[in-house]
Amino acid sequence: MEELVGFVTGNNNRKKLLSLLGSKKDMDAERIAKTMHIFRPSVDKIIEELVEKELIEKQEDNYRLTELGVNVERMIHNL
Numbered sequence: 001m002e003e004l005v006g007f008v009t010g011n012n013n014r015k016k017l018l019s020l021l022g023s024k025k026d027m028d029a030e031r032i033a034k035t036m037h038i039f040r041p042s043v044d045k046i047i048e049e050l051v052e053k054e055l056i057e058k059q060e061d062n063y064r065l066t067e068l069g070v071n072v073e074r075m076i077h078n079l
Contacts, residue, residue: 004053004072005079013038015076017046018065021056022073026064 008014016036021027027035033043047063050056055069065073 001072001075004055004068005075007053008050008055008072009076009079011046013042013046014050017043017050018055018069018073018076021063021065022070022077026059026062028061029063032063 008018013036017032020032020035024035029043029047030040032047033040036043047056050069051058051063054066055072056063057066
């Protein structure tokens, strides 16, 4: 778990995206990009990394935190 916290906190945009999904529950990639004010290809790369680590998952066109993602987001929020 600490490794995942380090992975997320090692990149500000990963941390922002995880926090965003923690507060908004689920969003599509385009909305994530607009909300975070970063380009869509950057969001797609971050999403890919977080899906690979099983922190977020895709449900239809939206992304949301997995149970693991919720736990990691809480740990980061409490730092």
